[in-house]
Amino acid sequence: MEKMTTNKKRLLIVGGVAGGASCAARSRRLSETAEIIIFERGQFVSFANCGLPYYVGDVITDEQKLVVANADLFKQRFNIDVRLENEVLEIDREKAVITVKNRKTGEIYPENYDALVLAPGAASIRPPLPGIDLPGIFAVRTIPDSRRIREWISTREVKRAVVVGGGFIGLEMTENLVHRGISVTLLQNQTQVMAPLDPEMATPIHDLLVSHGVTLGLGDGVVGFEANADGSINVITQSGATHATDLVILAIGVRPETTLAKAAGLEIGERGGIRVNAQMQTSDEKIWAVGDVVEVQDFVTKEWTFIPLAGPANRQGRIAAEAIFGRNTQFRGVQGTSVCGIFGLTIATTGANEKTLKRLGWNYDKVYLHPGHHVGYYPNAKPINMKLLFSPGDGRVLGAQAVGEAGVEKRIDVIAMAIQLGATVYDLEEAELCYAPQFGAAKDPVNIAGMIAAKDLREDAPLVHWEDLPKLDGMLLDVREAYEFAAGHVETAVNIPLSELRQRMVELPTDQDIWVYCQVGQRGYYATRALRLNNFRAANLSGGFKTYQAGKFKLNQYLV
Amino acid sequence: MEKMTTNKKRLLIVGGVAGGASCAARSRRLSETAEIIIFERGQFVSFANCGLPYYVGDVITDEQKLVVANADLFKQRFNIDVRLENEVLEIDREKAVITVKNRKTGEIYPENYDALVLAPGAASIRPPLPGIDLPGIFAVRTIPDSRRIREWISTREVKRAVVVGGGFIGLEMTENLVHRGISVTLLQNQTQVMAPLDPEMATPIHDLLVSHGVTLGLGDGVVGFEANADGSINVITQSGATHATDLVILAIGVRPETTLAKAAGLEIGERGGIRVNAQMQTSDEKIWAVGDVVEVQDFVTKEWTFIPLAGPANRQGRIAAEAIFGRNTQFRGVQGTSVCGIFGLTIATTGANEKTLKRLGWNYDKVYLHPGHHVGYYPNAKPINMKLLFSPGDGRVLGAQAVGEAGVEKRIDVIAMAIQLGATVYDLEEAELCYAPQFGAAKDPVNIAGMIAAKDLREDAPLVHWEDLPKLDGMLLDVREAYEFAAGHVETAVNIPLSELRQRMVELPTDQDIWVYCQVGQRGYYATRALRLNNFRAANLSGGFKTYQAGKFKLNQYLV
Numbered sequence A, B: 001m002e003k004m005t006t007n008k009k010r011l012l013i014v015g016g017v018a019g020g021a022s023c024a025a026r027s028r029r030l031s032e033t034a035e036i037i038i039f040e041r042g043q044f045v046s047f048a049n050c051g052l053p054y055y056v057g058d059v060i061t062d063e064q065k066l067v068v069a070n071a072d073l074f075k076q077r078f079n080i081d082v083r084l085e086n087e088v089l090e091i092d093r094e095k096a097v098i099t100v101k102n103r104k105t106g107e108i109y110p111e112n113y114d115a116l117v118l119a120p121g122a123a124s125i126r127p128p129l130p131g132i133d134l135p136g137i138f139a140v141r142t143i144p145d146s147r148r149i150r151e152w153i154s155t156r157e158v159k160r161a162v163v164v165g166g167g168f169i170g171l172e173m174t175e176n177l178v179h180r181g182i183s184v185t186l187l188q189n190q191t192q193v194m195a196p197l198d199p200e201m202a203t204p205i206h207d208l209l210v211s212h213g214v215t216l217g218l219g220d221g222v223v224g225f226e227a228n229a230d231g232s233i234n235v236i237t238q239s240g241a242t243h244a245t246d247l248v249i250l251a252i253g254v255r256p257e258t259t260l261a262k263a264a265g266l267e268i269g270e271r272g273g274i275r276v277n278a279q280m281q282t283s284d285e286k287i288w289a290v291g292d293v294v295e296v297q298d299f300v301t302k303e304w305t306f307i308p309l310a311g312p313a314n315r316q317g318r319i320a321a322e323a324i325f326g327r328n329t330q331f332r333g334v335q336g337t338s339v340c341g342i343f344g345l346t347i348a349t350t351g352a353n354e355k356t357l358k359r360l361g362w363n364y365d366k367v368y369l370h371p372g373h374h375v376g377y378y379p380n381a382k383p384i385n386m387k388l389l390f391s392p393g394d395g396r397v398l399g400a401q402a403v404g405e406a407g408v409e410k411r412i413d414v415i416a417m418a419i420q421l422g423a424t425v426y427d428l429e430e431a432e433l434c435y436a437p438q439f440g441a442a443k444d445p446v447n448i449a450g451m452i453a454a455k456d457l458r459e460d461a462p463l464v465h466w467e468d469l470p471k472l473d474g475m476l477l478d479v480r481e482a483y484e485f486a487a488g489h490v491e492t493a494v495n496i497p498l499s500e501l502r503q504r505m506v507e508l509p510t511d512q513d514i515w516v517y518c519q520v521g522q523r524g525y526y527a528t529r530a531l532r533l534n535n536f537r538a539a540n541l542s543g544g545f546k547t548y549q550a551g552k553f554k555l556n557q558y559l560v
């Protein structure tokens, strides 16, 4: 039995979705007596933002499904007062009072607080381009947003759409519009989609989009919009191209909704989000902030960063509640674990990517691999393109990326858990994971990733990478079968199939570096070992010809 | 570049499948000069035992697919001499010589070794019951075994089969026979199938089997077999029942194939397997043993145990090779991570189960939960029945079990990784896992499992369990809606829906324990918190009515 909680705190929460609603619900479980009020400027509390693209795509058909909890339920279940269409306009920190506007009545009223939680989320970026306010240009952030898009699609009988932005929301919208029979052009000013991936990992997604009929324009930013006489819109890009379309979806990212916080003089961090401590407390000790509005510390790199995802928002809401009610829970930072499904392909990442590690000047190494999601002898094994980043000193796992049709997010989740616990590649090597023919392999892809990295660190089989090939001063050896070589190889390579290697080692130079490759890296590894044990200076091209192709040939494929 | 390995070791390996073949292949990568010979008494090396049930079921149709590597490939790729149909008969430890019989020629010959690896696997248990040798009674261990079963099915036009044994091989065979249109009776002398699960977790599998037309006889051991005049077989059980059938599959477990080891006087452990050290070395310093033939230490309980699975066999083969070639790699023990698919249901486990912890007298606690495999608002969410076992002192995760249609082995793999790294339930609570609507939830089932356990440990919401209900001296409160209560409830329960609880608290006793339940545990938890904060002595029934039903009503359902 617990001590009676006599805490009559007045807790006000700005924003009632992932972070705010979680914080409110958790607060009630920590205090029955606190007065808890959620102010939500929109018409819905606790809705599933993440489901919006699928609602547009008619995968989720019942709008009600998107409302995880409504104001009545909050009252009945949690004794929480939810004020919909009530916008918080201002914070008076000295008086500990907020000013609220009831958007239904126009009334403006004050509310005082003992604790205030800011969970206003982020706003879709909407650059001030010519024509940006034309009808037919939409962002996807709320239920009304998606309702409007649905209506536009049906009333205008939309046939063509331009999606601007190739992040996960842009991709999900692309899939869902295609699903509705709309022909989609995806424009992305960067040279790849899905920024959390390194570029060479994104190339299969580009191919996939195109194979589903999407017109892909990479490296081409939008500079403006024009209305046509027939009601359609011309989307004009940097390269001078014009895309005539019936619908534009803007999905070029979000920025923290810091208007209130800035006006109140709360500390804002270098990345533009509210700066909080490990208890999610802002620079004002009565004010907490959670979710998309805050900057967070990257668990791996310790950098301040901005990770607008629902898992962290929920967790932060919970932690702020605990801090407010006197517990000392600490937020451990974010790993940026994320997943996105597109046309049957799953893309998942956790931890740091190579771009970040390069930018920070960290010492890192990496492996590429392409294992099947389950054993090859069982029907329908699908390859997973994986990349693992690790620290060369102690082997600590720094990050992982995976793209494939099945079993992808499972491997990333396992590695996410490993990173959280400070694991090394040696731990991955030894992991004991589920194996039956339909589910994996006696050596799971996670094990194989760890093994390849560990062999690199132990110098059993040092790795070289596709982008280093121009630096090779020595021999490039292709150990695939002759027919594979004939079908395509690195220009400068010499072919000796693995099965003939031992007999033909006399043909190889002992005084030069020999870089070995095969299709995905495994035979290359076998050859590397045989060569090294026979005194050759061999190294293995990680990920083999497959990774080489993704990097070398495909990186610039859909650039405008 | 490495030093030339001048090690001309002679390495002999008995058994050429998971453990033996892995050890041989890894050995070659550690030494180019060692002479490596595999002796395999069967006709195949390196085959996929795990695929055999699916070959019988015609899911895998090409027998060649089961042969992961053949003798030619071993020669070409690894320079390893594979001697098929060569059985090792004896080990002379003093002389370091084995005696081999070539089963094709009948020749018997000696081979001397510097290092010997025993990887003879396990043998299917075949108790000396009356009629056990009748034609039509098969075990499933080798390719010829499954070939014979396939032939028997087609030549005899088998309509009925009896599978004896409800472990994973028995279940996989059941599914595959049903897949071929055969009507199957599954007999199991224990009161549940899938021994790695605790009984209450196995009940959905029993229902599923029956819903797929399987006749299930639990708690009924087979005592003998009789031939009928028409060539069919009567399977006779303890209970006196007779099952007439065209085919019998014996899948009642395996025992370590220790004949050679025993005759050679190697140390055998308490569980009947060869006893090895962390480098997989037997009591003879020139002899190593790996795979199904050895006893292993349980990573969680530190007990000696017997885990005949392919992952550990592969890993052990690799470690023995490293030990033989002078590396000090240590086997870290087994967690017993395993998975089995049956009629679309996935069953996965890792770590210790409750049966084991009880037997060992460990202090443990547990949670049950039934989260969706992804968010409910996205179509086709499937519940996962989960159980998590943990240490009440420090919260260390001890084991987990999960049963469901999707996303099951993912959660177990994540928890397996967590257990390996010594994680606590607080780590699970904080895990940052993949979330998009198709893949999970902002609070993943792994998080929820950790959260429920953590709340129990923090005494925020102590848990009680279905089997403790008879001990309750107080009030049992059902907080579901009235219509749910009406559809079925625990007999002694009083119904106050969660939404009315705060108003009706006056009806509740302050001087008694109040055990709360709902359908799966979440509303029960909300109610428990509200009650405890209002001074009531409340606890939450873990897993709610759903777990209660699985335990109370279904445990004895298919007992003969």
Ligand SMILES: Cc1cc2nc3c(=O)[nH]c(=O)nc-3n(C[C@H](O)[C@H](O)[C@H](O)COP(=O)(O)OP(=O)(O)OC[C@H]3O[C@@H](n4cnc5c(N)ncnc54)[C@H](O)[C@@H]3O)c2cc1C
Pocket (backbone or CB within 6 Å): A014, A015, A016, A017, A018, A019, A020, A039, A040, A041, A042, A049, A050, A051, A052, A053, A086, A087, A088, A089, A119, A120, A121, A122, A140, A141, A142, A169, A257, A260, A290, A291, A292, A293, A308, A309, A310, A311, A313, B435, B436, B437
């Ligand atoms: C289309 C889409 C798909 C997504 N898919 C995924 C996914 O698959 N996985 C994932 O992890 N994340 C996904 N996200 C991101 C995720 O939804 C956000 O990270 C999360 O909702 C952030 O929670 P939050 O509480 O910080 O902000 P929000 O959920 O955005 O809630 C903020 C709320 O505050 C209200 N508000 C703002 N200012 C005020 C004010 N002054 N007064 C009153 N109310 C105010 C807003 O109206 C808004 O409702 C997706 C987001 C979108 C838009």
Ligand SMILES: Cc1cc2nc3c(=O)[nH]c(=O)nc-3n(C[C@H](O)[C@H](O)[C@H](O)COP(=O)(O)OP(=O)(O)OC[C@H]3O[C@@H](n4cnc5c(N)ncnc54)[C@H](O)[C@@H]3O)c2cc1C
Pocket (backbone or CB within 6 Å): A435, A436, A437, B014, B015, B016, B017, B018, B019, B020, B039, B040, B041, B042, B049, B050, B051, B052, B053, B086, B087, B088, B089, B119, B120, B121, B122, B140, B141, B142, B169, B257, B260, B290, B291, B292, B293, B308, B309, B310, B311, B313
């Ligand atoms: C039907 C079936 C399904 C399975 N499914 C799975 C699964 O889904 N997941 C999983 O993890 N595990 C599964 N297993 C278990 C897995 O196959 C074993 O754990 C693994 O093969 C053990 O490897 P091993 O090398 O110890 O023995 P084995 O693979 O059995 O190899 C031992 C070999 O040694 C040979 N041999 C024995 N004695 C001698 C001798 N004196 N001389 C010469 N040769 C000898 C035998 O002929 C045999 O080929 C399954 C097993 C079976 C039978």
Ligand SMILES: CC(C)(COP(=O)(O)OP(=O)(O)OC[C@H]1O[C@@H](n2cnc3c(N)ncnc32)[C@H](O)[C@@H]1OP(=O)(O)O)[C@@H](O)C(=O)NCCC(=O)NCCS
Pocket (backbone or CB within 6 Å): A016, A017, A018, A019, A021, A022, A025, A026, A029, A045, A046, A047, A048, A049, A050, A051, A068, A069, A310, A314, A318, B368, B369, B370, B442, B443, B448, B451, B452, B455, B520, B521, B522, B525, B543
């Ligand atoms: C609806 C909402 C307010 C509910 O808040 P909540 O009660 O904190 O959240 P959840 O439903 O996730 O449940 C989590 C709580 O229930 C507990 N719980 C869940 N299942 C349980 C079970 N079977 N038994 C016991 N407790 C359980 C958890 O431990 C946790 O409680 P705690 O935080 O006190 O430890 C909030 O989740 C929300 O607004 N969600 C929608 C918005 C959103 O997240 N959008 C972005 C993603 S699309």
Ligand SMILES: CC(C)(COP(=O)(O)OP(=O)(O)OC[C@H]1O[C@@H](n2cnc3c(N)ncnc32)[C@H](O)[C@@H]1OP(=O)(O)O)[C@@H](O)C(=O)NCCC(=O)NCCS
Pocket (backbone or CB within 6 Å): A368, A369, A370, A442, A443, A448, A451, A452, A455, A520, A521, A522, A525, A543, B016, B017, B018, B019, B021, B022, B025, B026, B029, B045, B046, B047, B048, B049, B050, B051, B068, B069, B310, B314, B318
């Ligand atoms: C066929 C067989 C002999 C191959 O042995 P193997 O070469 O050790 O095994 P794998 O194919 O699993 O590959 C693992 C090796 O290749 C390496 N490897 C795998 N993919 C790689 C890649 N893409 N790049 C570099 N190295 C790679 C691994 O690191 C490992 O090498 P290491 O042990 O020296 O670190 C063995 O796996 C076997 O017999 N399997 C079938 C029997 C069986 O397991 N049955 C039971 C389950 S059904």
